[in-house]
Amino acid sequence: MVKNSEIDLGNRNTLMTGKNIAIVGATGAVGKALLRVIERRQFPLKQLRLLASSRSVGTSLPFYGEMIPIEVLSKESFKGIDIAFFSAGGSISEKFVPDAVSSGAIVVDNSSVFRMDPRVPLVIPEINGDDIQLHNGIIANPNCSTAIALMALYPLHQEFGLLRVIASTYQAVSGIGARGIEELETQVQALAEQKSCKPEVFLHQIAFNVLPHIDSFFENGYTREEMKFQNESQRIMHLPSFKASVTCVRVPVYRAHSLAIHAEFKKTLSLAKAQEVLMAAPGIDLIDDPSKGIYPMPIKVEELDQCHVGRLRLDHTSSHALSFWVCGDQLLKGAALNAVQIAELL
C-alpha cells in the first residue's frame, strides 16, 4: 500500500540509475501528460513526488496502477530530488525553481521564465541535445508551437539554410492547460442548450470561433507567443540571424497544434530533396498524399509522440521557399514528451 508519494519504484526498473523525480504542477494537463510519458517510456525512476498547490491536497493521481497522493509544493519539497519537472506556470517557476536548484535538483522548466536566459540551455533533444551539458541547474523546455514547427524546420535548415519564416498557427485550447479544455467543453454544451456562453478562461468565446490572441501584446503589435517563435528558434537552432513573422491563433481544437508555414532558405530548393530530408528526420512523419485526402490533422496526432508534416510544396512565389503544414500534440512534443526526452539525456 502506498502511504505517501515518495514510493520506491526501484523494483520496477532494471536500471541502477533510477532518479528521484518531482513534478511541480502534477494535476495540470502537462503534469498528467508527464506521468503518462514517464510510464510509457519506462523512465528509470527511484522515487516520484507529485507537487501542487494546497487546493489539490487530498487528491491523488494514478501511476503504474497505483494512486500517488499529491503533496503541497513548498521550499522544502526538493530534498533528495535529482530532477524536477516544472509545469505550473511562470510565477510558480520564478518562485520555486531557485529552491529546487539550491536543493541540488536539475530543473526541466516548461514555463517561459528562463527560456531566453543565456545561462539556461533551451533544448529540443533532436536538435540541440548537446546544449544540455551547459546547464547550471536549469534546462528550459521550449514553447509548444515553436517546438512542433522546428521538428520540420530544423532538418530543412540543415539542408537548405533557413533564413525566414512567415507562419500562422491553429493552436489547441490545451495550450493554457486543463482549464482551456474544460472551457471549450462547457461552451459547446451551453450553446447546444441555447444557454449563454460566458468566457472565463479565454477572453472571448472559443467555441465555434477563432481568437487571434495568445499571450500578451508587445509594443510592436506582435504577441509574446508570436515573438517566442523567432527568439526561441534562434537559440535552439544556434541561428541568431533567423527571422519569423507569426500570427498565433487559438482554435476550437482540444489538444494538438497546427501551423501553416512559409519558409525561406538560402539555397535553391528541390521538392524531392525536401521530402527525403523530412522522411529521414527524427520525431516527424511525412503524411503527404493530399489528392487522396492524406495530410496532417490535429485530431490524428492526439496522443502521438511524432509530429506530422504534409502539404509540402515548392512555394510558387519564390524559388527559395517551401510551404507546408505541420501538426503535433501540444501536451507531448509541445511539452511533456520533450521534457522527459531532456531528462533522459541527463
Added chain:
Amino acid sequence: MVKNSEIDLGNRNTLMTGKNIAIVGATGAVGKALLRVIERRQFPLKQLRLLASSRSVGTSLPFYGEMIPIEVLSKESFKGIDIAFFSAGGSISEKFVPDAVSSGAIVVDNSSVFRMDPRVPLVIPEINGDDIQLHNGIIANPNCSTAIALMALYPLHQEFGLLRVIASTYQAVSGIGARGIEELETQVQALAEQKSCKPEVFLHQIAFNVLPHIDSFFENGYTREEMKFQNESQRIMHLPSFKASVTCVRVPVYRAHSLAIHAEFKKTLSLAKAQEVLMAAPGIDLIDDPSKGIYPMPIKVEELDQCHVGRLRLDHTSSHALSFWVCGDQLLKGAALNAVQIAELL
C-alpha cells in the same frame, strides 16, 4: 394571397426601375442570404422567381413576410427575367447560365466557372465596379475568402503598391453551403453523445479539428481555392504581377471566414498611414485595440455587411510588409452581399 412565385412587388418599391429577378439555388445558404440582402437593401424589384432542383418543389421561402413557392429550374425559367443570381454550384451554372443569357437576363454568377473568362468581368463593387460595364451577359462574383481579403488589401495597394501576399485562412463550414453547417452541428452533437462521428460532406471530421484542404489539388501542391486568391485578385485589382502563396484551412466556425495576411509592398510603410487608409476604405472597419482584447473575430462579423480588419502591425521581418488579420461574413461580402451590390450597379 400569393399564387405563384411571380408576384408583383412593384407596389413595395417607389422606384419605377424595378427589375424581374430570378435566384437559382434559392434554397441554399447563399440563396437564402440573397433573399435577406435584397429585402434589407430594398433592392428595386418587380418580380421575384425562386428556382431550385425538383427536390425543393412544394416548399417555399419567406420574403417580405410572404411565402414564395420554389419553382423547378429549367431552360425556360428565365423568360422576362432581367437579372439572374446563380448560387447552385459550378455544374448548374455551366448548364443553365447560357439559357439565362440567351433569354436576355444578365447573370451574376457565384460559382467559379466564369471567373477567369476574359469576357466575363469579375467584380467587387468597391474595387472595380466600373468593370461591370464590360459584361457580355455574365458578371462573376469572386471567391469568398479572396473577396474578404481584398477589402483590406486593395486600399493598401492603392497607397503602397502591392507585390505579394503570404496568407493562411480560417474558413467557415458555410463555405460549402447549408450542408456544411449541418455537418458541423451533427458532428458536435454526436460527439457529445459519445456516438461515432462519420464525415459525409467534408472528407474528415470537422468538429474540434481543422482541415488543410478546400477544393481539389493542382499538380503544384496548391489547392484550387489557394490559387484562386492570386488569380482572382490579379483580375479584380488589374494587377497581373500580383503573387500570393496561400494555405486554405477549414475550421469549425459556422459562417465567417478569417485570414492571417502578410502583405509585401513596393513602398516603405508607415503604420499610421496604413491605419488611415483602412479607416477611410469602404466596406471595412478597423477593429484594432488588441491590448484591450479588441480585434476581429468570426463570431463578431456574422450577419454584418462590413468586414473587420485588425492586428495591424509593421511586419518586423521586412520594412516593406504589413501583417494583419481580417474577418468577413462568408455568406454576405463573401457571396450574397457582393452579388446584390453588383446588381445595384446594373
